[in-house]
Amino acid sequence: MNNKKARAFFMIPYLTWIILFVILPILLILWYSLTDSNNHFTLNNFVTFFRNGTFLRMMLNSFWYAFLITLVTLLVSYPAAYFLTKVKNQQIWLLLIILPTWINLLLKAYAFIGILGNNGLVNKFLQLFGIGPVNILFTDFAFMFVATYIEIPFMILPIYNAIKEINPAVIQASEDLGASKWQTFRYVLWPLSWPGVESGIQAIFIPSLSLFMLTRLIGGNRVITLGTAIEEYFMTTMNWNMGATIGVVLIVLMIIVMLVTGRRQKRKKVNL
Amino acid sequence: MRLVAIFIFLGITMKIIELKHVNKRYDDGFVALKDINLEIESGKFYSLLGPSGSGKSTILRIIAGFTNPTDGKIYFDGKDITNLDPAKRQINTVFQNYALFPHLNVFENVAFGLKIKKVPMDKIKAAVRDALHMVRLDGYANREISELSGGQQQRVAIARAIVNEPKVLLLDESLSALDKRLRKEMQFELRAIQKKLGITFIFVTHDQEEALSMSDEIFVLNDGKIQQNGSPVDIYDEPINDFVARFIGDSNILPGRMIKDYEVEFANKKFQCADAGMRPNEKVEVVLRPEDLDITSPEKGKLVVTAQTQLFLGDHFEIKAIDADENEWLIQSINGCKLNERIGLYFDPEDIHVMRLHESQEDFDARLESYEGDDENE
Numbered sequence: 001m002n003n004k005k006a007r008a009f010f011m012i013p014y015l016t017w018i019i020l021f022v023i024l025p026i027l028l029i030l031w032y033s034l035t036d037s038n039n040h041f042t043l044n045n046f047v048t049f050f051r052n053g054t055f056l057r058m059m060l061n062s063f064w065y066a067f068l069i070t071l072v073t074l075l076v077s078y079p080a081a082y083f084l085t086k087v088k089n090q091q092i093w094l095l096l097i098i099l100p101t102w103i104n105l106l107l108k109a110y111a112f113i114g115i116l117g118n119n120g121l122v123n124k125f126l127q128l129f130g131i132g133p134v135n136i137l138f139t140d141f142a143f144m145f146v147a148t149y150i151e152i153p154f155m156i157l158p159i160y161n162a163i164k165e166i167n168p169a170v171i172q173a174s175e176d177l178g179a180s181k182w183q184t185f186r187y188v189l190w191p192l193s194w195p196g197v198e199s200g201i202q203a204i205f206i207p208s209l210s211l212f213m214l215t216r217l218i219g220g221n222r223v224i225t226l227g228t229a230i231e232e233y234f235m236t237t238m239n240w241n242m243g244a245t246i247g248v249v250l251i252v253l254m255i256i257v258m259l260v261t262g263r264r265q266k267r268k269k270v271n272l
Numbered sequence: 273m274r275l276v277a278i279f280i281f282l283g284i285t286m287k288i289i290e291l292k293h294v295n296k297r298y299d300d301g302f303v304a305l306k307d308i309n310l311e312i313e314s315g316k317f318y319s320l321l322g323p324s325g326s327g328k329s330t331i332l333r334i335i336a337g338f339t340n341p342t343d344g345k346i347y348f349d350g351k352d353i354t355n356l357d358p359a360k361r362q363i364n365t366v367f368q369n370y371a372l373f374p375h376l377n378v379f380e381n382v383a384f385g386l387k388i389k390k391v392p393m394d395k396i397k398a399a400v401r402d403a404l405h406m407v408r409l410d411g412y413a414n415r416e417i418s419e420l421s422g423g424q425q426q427r428v429a430i431a432r433a434i435v436n437e438p439k440v441l442l443l444d445e446s447l448s449a450l451d452k453r454l455r456k457e458m459q460f461e462l463r464a465i466q467k468k469l470g471i472t473f474i475f476v477t478h479d480q481e482e483a484l485s486m487s488d489e490i491f492v493l494n495d496g497k498i499q500q501n502g503s504p505v506d507i508y509d510e511p512i513n514d515f516v517a518r519f520i521g522d523s524n525i526l527p528g529r530m531i532k533d534y535e536v537e538f539a540n541k542k543f544q545c546a547d548a549g550m551r552p553n554e555k556v557e558v559v560l561r562p563e564d565l566d567i568t569s570p571e572k573g574k575l576v577v578t579a580q581t582q583l584f585l586g587d588h589f590e591i592k593a594i595d596a597d598e599n600e601w602l603i604q605s606i607n608g609c610k611l612n613e614r615i616g617l618y619f620d621p622e623d624i625h626v627m628r629l630h631e632s633q634e635d636f637d638a639r640l641e642s643y644e645g646d647d648e649n650e
Contacts, residue, residue: 167371169369169371172358172365172371173432174358175338176336176338176358177364177384177388177433178385178389179359179388187384230547267377270379270413270414272400272413
């Protein structure tokens with residue numbers, strides 16, 4: 001059997017999968033977003049989305065929360081990943097970081113309800129000092145906290161891998177050339193670890209745009225994002241066309257985020 | 273500054289780096305350096321030569337500031353810099369595998385140190401142009417590092433270091449990644465660059481040929497200790513001990529006995545030699561360089577040996593022979609010889625290098641001075 005035919009043969013399962021579960025659903029969403037409930041072609045759904053302040057506010061909200069979650073995760077993960085490359089027994093530390101990702105998201109959410117609730121561990125602890133009970137669950141803070149907790153491993157791992165790949169002599173070369181610790185970070189370590197940071201941001205920012213389970217369970221529906229809106233339209237009001245429209249907008253937003261973070265800077269040429 | 277200029281004008285060199293009683297023990301207990309004392313003068317080309325694990329790279333890292341000595345002090349221009357940050361030393365390094373910044377192009381790599389120092393852009397451009405010219409990479413400023421060959425990357429690494437006008441340039445096995453021809457070429461070039469800049473180069477290498485061809489002075493290291501220091505010719509001609517004799521060039525080393533001044537016995541025969549200053553009947557080791565041995569007839573030879581193997585190496589033959597006492601002899605000769613036949617070996621008294629066992633560098637230098645002075649009086 002020649003090579004090309006063999007390759008085509010082995011591609012069949014993957015292609016079938018892609019067509020059935022990726023391309024077809026996206027086409028369906030597009031179809032729903034461009035039709036009304038009587039299957040007539042219309043752009044009204046998009047007009048409604050961009051005319052109606054509520055949708056735009058929801059979109060901004062989604063962006064804002066996704067941005068905050070990504071930022072906080074990055075601020076926690078970058079130093080963690082950096083020091084992880086320096087410690088002994090890196091495999092064990094990595095395992096400890098990966099371990100929570102093996103546990104179902106829903107379980108973790110329920111666990112946090114137990115921890116953060118009015119009769120939860122945190123409030124019991126605070127009561128020892130005569131404080132509370134403080135309302136922690138169903139606040140923006142709780143939502144941010146849990147979302148960050150869940151996303152951290154997905155940020156640490158790519159950054160860890162990127163830093164690990166940097167030749168340590170390059171860091172020494174920077175110091176040798178007179179750079180301070182901060183300058184070495186700014187001009188050498190950060191740009192060289194950027195591919196890891198980029199994958200981390202994409203792995204967190206994009207899914208965070210459409211979080212809906214956490215907004216409901218931990219945020220107590222006080223945080224409304226595009227994700228919650230989509231769920232609302234499909235499951236509650238059964239307006240699939242509007243739900244699909246929000247979905248299409250979300251997909252476009254995600255593509256834009258991918259393009260922006262993946263952009264390579266063009267270098268200026270110098271004339272000596 | 274003016275004083276320095278006068279000194280340089282007068283040809284008086286100044287001590288720029290000094291290591292005093294430097295010891296280094298790593299966390300795992302490995303002792304890399306044992307009581308190292310060395311002085312580096314400005315404007316010279318030095319080599320730290322030794323096998324891997326001899327401590328040569330550790331000395332370089334201590335001078336650069338990447339490693340702190342366990343004890344001892346490092347002085348730069350008379351100031352104690354033992355605990356000074358690498359960033360604050362007027363020393364730059366060319367790293368073993370160049371350690372160029374892969375995310376920056378040639379210009380940005382070379383300009384890195386100057387940008388850190390906030391030098392104005394027009395001055396940076398001029399300095400980078402000059403540095404690239406010095407390493408013969410004119411017109412390469414906008415190239416990516418990944419587009420360059422190993423030799424070109426090597427040049428960028430040198431330009432990136434010298435553009436900062438350091439007083440001392442450290443080179444860590446900087447030529448070892450290049451192929452043989454390129455390495456030869458770079459040896460000439462490095463030496464030329466050093467002469468042109470007039471700054472001190474300290475070159476770490478395990479390649480004796482590299483050290484011999486480029487250096488003003490060589491420090492031979494083994495086992496964390498300086499074995500010998502001196503000019504390439506001194507070290508080659510008068511090795512202080514069997515390690516140096518074996519490490520630098522090929523050698524025939526035999527046990528011997530000093531009968532009196534200028535007479536030594538080895539291989540059960542007495543020979544005239546050029547060494548003196550030892551006790552009568554003192555046990556010594558004798559070095560004869562293979563290229564100093566000439567093949568002649570058994571009658572004319574000072575020693576008679578039997579050739580066992582012979583290799584033709586292009587510009588000379590390498591012959592392994594054995595004498596009556598079963599001592600092995602390595603001979604490098606322009607002429608070949610017949611195998612399994614007795615041949616004579618001829619050599620001059622100056623070709624015999626006598627080494628005392630466990631002689632310190634100071635005693636060695638003093639002894640050499642005493643009878644080299646004699647030579648001139650004769």
